[in-house]
Amino acid sequence: MTFKRTIAAAAVTLAAASSGQAATTETFDFFWTAGNGSWTSLLSQTKNGLTLDVTGTTATESHALTGDTAYVQHWKNHGLGVNSHFLDSHQVDSIFLNDVAQFSFSMDGVAQDVKITGIGFSYVDAGDMFDLYVGGLYDGTSAIGSSFYEWLDLDTDYASTFGIGAAEYNYFTGDCDDKRSSRSGGDKDKSKKKKDECKEKTFYSGFKIKYLTVEYDVPPPSEVPLPAGGLLLLSALGGAGLMRRRKVA
Structure with a gap:
């Protein structure tokens, strides 16, 4: 040359x-790694300089984070759970309070913006849904799936803090269309067989978190500023x- x-x-x-900047992807594992052994207020993992702090809190029915302290724990071959009540289960659930697992990212002690590109779930039942919080604000509710283990691809906005909470929602059973018709003055054929009464019920989601994959930008290393x-x-x-x-x- x-x-x-x-x-x-x-x-x-x-x-x-x-x-x-160069885009980097990291996956934080709460499934294959050894469990921490007890409920705690903080779990931390660091991968290639990116630190993830996991804490627990709760949310109101209107999807506002309360800031109250809940506890977190993860179990090998099971995943991450949140405990917010002395009768609470080992999952992220909405039975007593609406549990939320909070994830905060940093590098060298400074908040680091990332985006979530995937979440792995376990202990999933048909009908389970999760609430997503980005930067401390509610960002929507999504269905997880029906298999015991589920993986969801996401493409969130960039932020240094996220929350994944168990959704609580209402649904109806029975012949609700007929009930609404009778309320509005419609005729009802009493000779027909009596139909099931329309009832409103509440579904309480519950699951564990296996993996969390994030993407973030890292400036190229340089001792002399370019x-x-x-x-x-x-x-x-x-x-x-x-x-x-x-x-x-």
């Missing part, structure tokens, strides 16, 4: 290095080229 090509290659490399470092390198190469010319002359 000629000297001119060497300078050109260095310039291209520096331009690529200073063009932006473009200053690039200018120094190119200047040095240029000086070497000038010395080479003088020697040839």
